[in-house]
Amino acid sequence: MSDTSSNASKRARAAADKATQELEARLEALREEMEEIKASLGQKAEKKFDALADVFSGGAVDDVLDELRAIVSQIREKAGAAEKKVVETARDNPVQTLLLAFGLGFLASLMMRR
Numbered sequence: 147m148s149d150t151s152s153n154a155s156k157r158a159r160a161a162a163d164k165a166t167q168e169l170e171a172r173l174e175a176l177r178e179e180m181e182e183i184k185a186s187l188g189q190k191a192e193k194k195f196d197a198l199a200d201v202f203s204g205g206a207v208d209d210v211l212d213e214l215r216a217i218v219s220q221i222r223e224k225a226g227a228a229e230k231k232v233v234e235t236a237r238d239n240p241v242q243t244l245l246l247a248f249g250l251g252f253l254a255s256l257m258m259r260r
Contacts, residue, residue: 236243
């Protein structure tokens with residue numbers, strides 16, 4: 147009877163060893179697949195990064211910033227000229243300026259009540 151139980155335990159160990167080996171083989175295959183996926187994702191990310199770097203380093207950003215600076219400068223010049231014109235008109239026509247200011251204030255107060 148002890149031979150039978152020792153044979154059974156040997157077979158159980160052999161089956162467990164075989165299952166462990168199969169599991170280890172599957173894990174190794176999974177590791178290899180993960181490495182391939184990581185490499186593929188790395189390549190895709192690198193391509194995207196290179197494309198973005200080309201856009202930004204191609205001077206496109208600098209060109210846009212230069213255009214924005216020019217536009218802001220023009221706006222400042224026009225706003226300054228408009229301010230001077232308003233001040234001159236207010237000095238030349240003080241009564242009309244006061245009536246206009248009163249009218250705008252009155253309209254604003256009416257709008258706020260609603």
